[in-house]
Amino acid sequence: MSLHPDKVPLIHGLVDGELDAANTLAIEAHLKTCPDCRGEMSRIEAVREMLGSAALREPAPAALRDRIEALIEAEAPLPVTSRAAAPRTASPLRPSFAGGEITAHIFSRRWASGAFAGVAAAFLMLTLVVPQLAYTGTEDQLVQSHVRSLLAGHLLDVATSNRHVVKPWFNGKVDFAPPVPELADEGFPLVGGRLDYLDDHEVAAIVYRRRLHVINLFVRPARTLSLPVGVAARREGYSLLRWTAGGLEYWAVSDLDPRELQLFHQLYSARSTS
Amino acid sequence: MIGRGPFRPRLVRPDRDDRAQSQDYAKAERFRATMLPHMDAAYTLARYLSRDPSAAEDIVQDAFLRAYRGFEGWRGEAAKAWLLAIVRNCFLNKASDMAARATAQPIDEWAGELPPQLVERTNPETVLADKSEVAMLRATIEQLPEPFRETLVLRELEEMSYKDIATVTRVPIGTVMSRLARARQMLAEMLLPGAGREAQA
Numbered sequence: 001m002s003l004h005p006d007k008v009p010l011i012h013g014l015v016d017g018e019l020d021a022a023n024t025l026a027i028e029a030h031l032k033t034c035p036d037c038r039g040e041m042s043r044i045e046a047v048r049e050m051l052g053s054a055a056l057r058e059p060a061p062a063a064l065r066d067r068i069e070a071l072i073e074a075e076a077p078l079p080v081t082s083r084a085a086a087p088r089t090a091s092p093l094r095p096s097f098a099g100g101e102i103t104a105h106i107f108s109r110r111w112a113s114g115a116f117a118g119v120a121a122a123f124l125m126l127t128l129v130v131p132q133l134a135y136t137g138t139e140d141q142l143v144q145s146h147v148r149s150l151l152a153g154h155l156l157d158v159a160t161s162n163r164h165v166v167k168p169w170f171n172g173k174v175d176f177a178p179p180v181p182e183l184a185d186e187g188f189p190l191v192g193g194r195l196d197y198l199d200d201h202e203v204a205a206i207v208y209r210r211r212l213h214v215i216n217l218f219v220r221p222a223r224t225l226s227l228p229v230g231v232a233a234r235r236e237g238y239s240l241l242r243w244t245a246g247g248l249e250y251w252a253v254s255d256l257d258p259r260e261l262q263l264f265h266q267l268y269s270a271r272s273t274s
Numbered sequence: 275m276i277g278r279g280p281f282r283p284r285l286v287r288p289d290r291d292d293r294a295q296s297q298d299y300a301k302a303e304r305f306r307a308t309m310l311p312h313m314d315a316a317y318t319l320a321r322y323l324s325r326d327p328s329a330a331e332d333i334v335q336d337a338f339l340r341a342y343r344g345f346e347g348w349r350g351e352a353a354k355a356w357l358l359a360i361v362r363n364c365f366l367n368k369a370s371d372m373a374a375r376a377t378a379q380p381i382d383e384w385a386g387e388l389p390p391q392l393v394e395r396t397n398p399e400t401v402l403a404d405k406s407e408v409a410m411l412r413a414t415i416e417q418l419p420e421p422f423r424e425t426l427v428l429r430e431l432e433e434m435s436y437k438d439i440a441t442v443t444r445v446p447i448g449t450v451m452s453r454l455a456r457a458r459q460m461l462a463e464m465l466l467p468g469a470g471r472e473a474q475a
Contacts, residue, residue: 009451012458016429019438043462050465051430055408056415060317064331068308068313068338075342076302137299140306 003036011041015048029215038243066147073144127234138251143238145196145205146216155207155214157194166193170204176248177262178204178219188215188264200250208264215264224248232258241265245272279355305345308353309338315432316361322427323365326415333368337361355438360440362424414464422457429454 010027013019019027031038110155149155158169163180170178173195182190189210196205197219203220222244231242239258242251250268252261316337320330341348348356415423421443428439439454440447461473 008455012451012455013436016436016454043466044458045467047458047461048430050411051415051426051461053408053411057314058321058433059319060313060334062332064317064334065313067335069312071335072302072305072341072342075339076298149466262281 002261004030004034007034007037008040012035012044015041015044015221047182064151069144069147085254087147112150114266137237139207139233139240141198142216142218142240143235145198145218147239148186149194149196149205149207149216150214155194157190159191161192161263163190166206169193174202174204176204176219178206178248178267179246179272180206181268183208183264183267183271186267187211188267210264213254213256215252215256215261217268218251220249220251222247234258243269245269255261301345302342305342307349309341309345312354312357313338316357316437317433319358319413319424319427321367322415322431323362323420323424324368330366333361334365335390336368337364340364351440352438353432353443354432358432359429359442361446411465417464418457418460421438422453422460425450425453426457426461 144234320333
């Protein structure tokens with residue numbers, strides 16, 4: 001008995017899980033009676049096993065990933081960026097954080113002039129949708145800022161673990177004074193600070209570390225329309241945590257476990273008020 | 275992220291001024307959600323097709339730009355297959371430029387950039403053995419002629435179905451099957467001592 005060439009495609013189909021029930025049964029019955037075809041099948045499986053190593057796959061280099069994300073951003077600017085460039089100025093009701101575009105549309109002329117149904121629908125959308133969607137654009141920007149900050153030389157404008165240096169450094173650079181508590185004894189050493197941009201405005205980025213992980217804490221004045229609720233999110237493997245305190249809005253971004261980021265938030269808040 | 279995706283297009287009722295930009299934004303969001311997760315797959319394919327790390331980066335970047343600009347053409351079919359077909363086209367477009375450099379890379383070049391999980395292992399002998407085995411496997415795959423190599427990479431490394439491979443490589447499923455069988459046979463001859471001749475008997 002020798003290998004049956006007409007069966008070989010079916011053997012491959014079998015190991016690849018590509019056969020329908022009838023063909024599966026047929027080839028399995030044949031394999032029982034044909035040692036050569038069984039040998040062929042074990043060779044195929046041996047080859048597949050050698051190729052199963054994850055090391056053969058090639059993760060995209062981080063620099064390439066950054067370039068591609070920058071490229072998409074260039075093709076489709078975030079709404080707030082393009083809105084700022086648009087001739088029409090923002091109305092007072094228009095939320096100024098990115099991702100608030102749905103809210104913006106609800107308040108736009110079309111909705112405002114709508115009939116009762118429109119108002120009801122807007123109310124439903126406002127209550128059901130806005131809490132989930134309002135921050136998505138901002139979160140994207142935050143993650144991108146965080147990733148950019150990790151590229152060589154971008155993390156810090158002022159590199160020091162001394163909070164008495166970091167805090168005054170922001171003076172005159174931003175028009176608010178973010179608290180810069182010392183958290184090294186809790187395992188979150190201060191690394192420094194830098195200026196960053198969020199929704200076209202300068203924000204303070206205070207940088208802490210947790211072991212080898214970088215935490216970027218973005219701080220800006222809380223907007224009148226920003227919701228006082230906290231937000232915890234995961235995005236592209238990064239944890240984001242939002243809270244507001246003392247008229248400031250905080251966004252912590254890191255690749256840390258969300259629980260550790262929560263711990264960071266608690267310590268930071270406790271030390272900021274004391 | 276919660277609440278995104280299918281909701282967005284239906285809920286956004288932009289007035290005329292905002293419509294274009296919010297469509298752009300929705301498109302970018304949709305693209306990020308559907309296509310960016312396949313970047314490693316795109317890079318792996320480009321790497322094995324081009325056999326050149328920097329060319330692979332160019333190919334993938336070019337492919338993502340084209341994919342984004344042609345994203346309206348995506349009809350919701352398998353995202354990975356759609357994207358990898360573009361990667362493959364970008365490679366083919368670049369292939370003439372590549373011809374001069376496309377000679378097989380020496381094994382050492384692969385061995386120099388092993389993924390961390392291998393480097394982190396403590397036993398140096400294991401590390402050496404793994405290095406040479408991974409490097410050897412990669413070099414062996416790279417030696418396969420192109421149609422067999424791409425079919426094999428799409429099946430074994432990208433774990434795609436015959437149907438999706440047929441889409442990417444633009445050949446009938448029967449051709450996918452025969453190329454895959456031939457690729458595996460060639461690998462068996464090179465990798466499994468004494469197995470090759472029998473397989474052809």
